[in-house]
Amino acid sequence: MSELPRPQIDEISRPYWEGLEQGRLLYQHCRSCGHNWLPARQTCSACLSTQLEWLQSRGQGRIVSWVVYHVAYHDALKDRLPYDVTLVELAEGPRVLTNIVNSRGGKALRIDARVDLAIEREGDMSLARFRLVEDAAP
Numbered sequence: 001m002s003e004l005p006r007p008q009i010d011e012i013s014r015p016y017w018e019g020l021e022q023g024r025l026l027y028q029h030c031r032s033c034g035h036n037w038l039p040a041r042q043t044c045s046a047c048l049s050t051q052l053e054w055l056q057s058r059g060q061g062r063i064v065s066w067v068v069y070h071v072a073y074h075d076a077l078k079d080r081l082p083y084d085v086t087l088v089e090l091a092e093g094p095r096v097l098t099n100i101v102n103s104r105g106g107k108a109l110r111i112d113a114r115v116d117l118a119i120e121r122e123g124d125m126s127l128a129r130f131r132l133v134e135d136a137a138p
């Protein structure tokens with residue numbers, strides 16, 4: 001069984017990954033214009049300011065879009081088919097590419113469905129995944 005590819009962690013993104021290890025989802029906030037975003041950047045994506053700080057998300061969001069993979073393009077994902085890759089917008093504004101832990105192979109996903117943070121261990125990493133608040137199952 002091969003392992004999932006690991007994210008590239010550098011000085012800019014390190015606080016994000018360390019936050020997840022501590023059970024917190026952090027995003028970047030611009031002190032100049034108030035913009036919030038992910039993934040981590042060196043400058044504000046709205047005004048290019050470097051006056052940035054990390055804030056903790058409440059972990060609540062909504063589904064913006066998703067795709068469902070029926071083919072594994074990496075050996076480590078073969079046992080997970082079909083699986084979703086979902087774009088979640090946090091209440092604070094940043095958008096996160098993630099998986100929904102109770103998506104039932106994508107069948108339970110709905111636009112604007114509310115989701116809560118569900119940090120999961122994957123090997124020696126902690127990943128920000130989400131859980132549908134109200135499962136739409138009949």
Ligand SMILES: [Zn+2]
Pocket residue numbers: 030031032033034035044045046047048049
């Ligand atoms: Zn800014």
